[in-house]
Amino acid sequence: MHPDTEVDVAGLVLRSPLMVASGVLGSSPSLIRIIATNPDVGAVVTKTVTYRPRTGYENPTLVDLGYGFLNAMGLPNPGYSEYRFELGSIKKSLEIPLIVSIGPSDEGEAEEMVEELDSVADGFEVNLSCPHVENLGMEVGSDASKASGIVKAVRGSTGKPVLVKISPNVTDFVANARSAVEAGADAITAINTVRGMAIDVNAMRPVLSNVYGGLSGKAIHPVAVRIVFELYEKIKAPIVGCGGVYDWRDAVELILAGATAVQIGSAIAHSQTGLKVFNEIGEGVRRYLALKGFSSVKQIIGLAHS
Amino acid sequence: MSASHYYLEATVASNISETSRVNTLVLRLREELKIVPGQFLMVWRPGDGEIPITPSLTMGETLCLTIEKVGFTSSRLASLKPGEKVFLRGPYGNGFNLSLPGRYLLIGGGTGAASLTPAYLSLVKKGVETLFLVGARNRESLVYVRRLRELGAGFQVATDDGSEGFKGTLPEFFAEVSSRDRFENVLTIGPERMMVKIAEKCVEQGVSCQVSLVRIVKCGLGVCGSCVLDPLGLRVCVDGPVFHGEKILGSDFGRFMRDEAGRRVEVVQ
Numbered sequence: 113m114h115p116d117t118e119v120d121v122a123g124l125v126l127r128s129p130l131m132v133a134s135g136v137l138g139s140s141p142s143l144i145r146i147i148a149t150n151p152d153v154g155a156v157v158t159k160t161v162t163y164r165p166r167t168g169y170e171n172p173t174l175v176d177l178g179y180g181f182l183n184a185m186g187l188p189n190p191g192y193s194e195y196r197f198e199l200g201s202i203k204k205s206l207e208i209p210l211i212v213s214i215g216p217s218d219e220g221e222a223e224e225m226v227e228e229l230d231s232v233a234d235g236f237e238v239n240l241s242c243p244h245v246e247n248l249g250m251e252v253g254s255d256a257s258k259a260s261g262i263v264k265a266v267r268g269s270t271g272k273p274v275l276v277k278i279s280p281n282v283t284d285f286v287a288n289a290r291s292a293v294e295a296g297a298d299a300i301t302a303i304n305t306v307r308g309m310a311i312d313v314n315a316m317r318p319v320l321s322n323v324y325g326g327l328s329g330k331a332i333h334p335v336a337v338r339i340v341f342e343l344y345e346k347i348k349a350p351i352v353g354c355g356g357v358y359d360w361r362d363a364v365e366l367i368l369a370g371a372t373a374v375q376i377g378s379a380i381a382h383s384q385t386g387l388k389v390f391n392e393i394g395e396g397v398r399r400y401l402a403l404k405g406f407s408s409v410k411q412i413i414g415l416a417h418s
Numbered sequence: 419m420s421a422s423h424y425y426l427e428a429t430v431a432s433n434i435s436e437t438s439r440v441n442t443l444v445l446r447l448r449e450e451l452k453i454v455p456g457q458f459l460m461v462w463r464p465g466d467g468e469i470p471i472t473p474s475l476t477m478g479e480t481l482c483l484t485i486e487k488v489g490f491t492s493s494r495l496a497s498l499k500p501g502e503k504v505f506l507r508g509p510y511g512n513g514f515n516l517s518l519p520g521r522y523l524l525i526g527g528g529t530g531a532a533s534l535t536p537a538y539l540s541l542v543k544k545g546v547e548t549l550f551l552v553g554a555r556n557r558e559s560l561v562y563v564r565r566l567r568e569l570g571a572g573f574q575v576a577t578d579d580g581s582e583g584f585k586g587t588l589p590e591f592f593a594e595v596s597s598r599d600r601f602e603n604v605l606t607i608g609p610e611r612m613m614v615k616i617a618e619k620c621v622e623q624g625v626s627c628q629v630s631l632v633r634i635v636k637c638g639l640g641v642c643g644s645c646v647l648d649p650l651g652l653r654v655c656v657d658g659p660v661f662h663g664e665k666i667l668g669s670d671f672g673r674f675m676r677d678e679a680g681r682r683v684e685v686v687q
């Protein structure tokens with residue numbers, strides 16, 4: 113028996129519920145092209161692009177904690193215009209949806225960026241939750257009216273699916289998700305990284321040049337499960353689960369909590385087998401579905417809710 | 419999963435001026451660092467930043483880093499005084515394959531002469547026949563030759579202006595050397611356009627060639643994509659920094675790299 117792994121996220125049909133999360137590997141078109149040939153990858157979310165080019169922060173920008181990564185890259189990117197050109201060079205060769213992650217700082221930027229990127233994107237993920245960049249990401253996301261204005265501007269500039277990635281670093285993430293959906297978001301990606309920091313005991317200094325960073329990886333998985341679980345009960349839009357998926361159990365857990373699809377990031381770097389982690393997780397999910405007698409992964413979305 | 423994220427502490431024992439732009443830091447560690455020749459370390463000074471460096475010597479608890487003052491972080495590191503500390507993580511990357519059969523020809527341009535020294539010493543220790551060519555624009559720009567002499571290394575020099583040794587570039591010297599002698603393996607570190615010429619010549623002659631690349635390394639763990647070689651999708655920090663020349667000729671090798679913002683820019687050297 114071969115269970116069906118196709119899912120539909122707000123009109124985006126994915127051959128596998130596993131997506132490449134924003135911020136990992138998605139900075140080079142050749143890497144995206146290579147990742148997209150993996151049959152267990154359903155979609156790729158690019159790194160976040162901003163209106164203007166950003167060099168990001170000085171090193172150190174990433175700390176490997178073993179149980180996760182702490183990063184404050186500072187959203188380095190070549191700016192949306194150059195990135196559109198680079199994505200254009202590979203778009204035709206991709207067989208799976210390309211979701212472009214954008215980090216606009218206001219409505220005007222959002223409109224211009226989306227209008228120009230629309231020709232290379234199958235959907236957008238609005239990053240209103242990067243926890244370590246001033247005037248972008250979470251700073252925008254936690255200003256409710258500004259966030260809502262940006263999502264409306266994105267919505268008004270494209271007919272393609274719009275995902276909004278939310279932050280766990282707020283008291284009321286449900287309110288943020290709701291307001292994103294009211295502003296026109298088709299789906300919610302939960303969660304972005306959790307604020308944290310690391311101090312090196314030998315140097316006796318914060319490791320990240322930005323001092324604070326965002327924690328991803330295994331350590332934040334239970335946080336993601338909890339937030340997806342609660343969002344599933346409180347909002348109607350589909351949810352894309354993201355946070356510490358390292359094996360098939362982690363992926364299934366998020367789907368049972370209510371995620372329609374699941375994003376994978378840190379595990380790619382921590383896995384000994386690199387991109388094969390998608391095949392290991394995909395195979396595990398299929399075996400699980402078969403064992404439990406399900407013919408489609410769609411049948412288990414939100415099943416943990418009684 | 420990897421172990422502790424904590425950095426190793428190293429103390430500067432001495433700082434040797436190689437040229438006006440290049441210094442060698444002699445560092446003392448608390449314990450020996452196991453590192454394959456060609457692998458690199460991320461070297462951090464809080465407040466000054468962190469950069470990738472391939473050591474120029476590893477001997478017990480002594481580690482040498484030969485640093486060219488290129489940007490802010492490298493200039494700060496190259497100016498450290500005895501007693502000051504740096505912090506290290508790694509080693510990262512693959513390193514050279516020194517188990518391939520046959521004789522070895524090592525070609526180091528500029529600071530590449532220093533970074534190739536651990537590979538040279540390792541080959542000599544194994545009893546492998548090895549010739550080391552080092553080069554620079556002129557005598558004043560030669561790096562690490564004093565240390566190579568102290569180590570008793572057998573090496574030959576080329577300078578563009580002929581102020582020492584062979585008069586000409588390293589690719590020219592290589593052509594001259596290989597016209598009279600055949601080496602089965604070539605290892606090279608230096609300016610990228612120089613390495614391209616050497617790799618092309620090796621392909622022509624059917625000689626195995628390993629080149630070591632430098633890119634802007636941010637995470638060092640293969641996650642961020644800053645050091646990717648397009649269109650191959652190879653990450654210099656985990657798939658490299660050492661590559662077989664024939665596998666990367668025709669790619670961004672010698673032509674393009676990514677800047678701090680991830681923009682594709684021309685390789686300058």
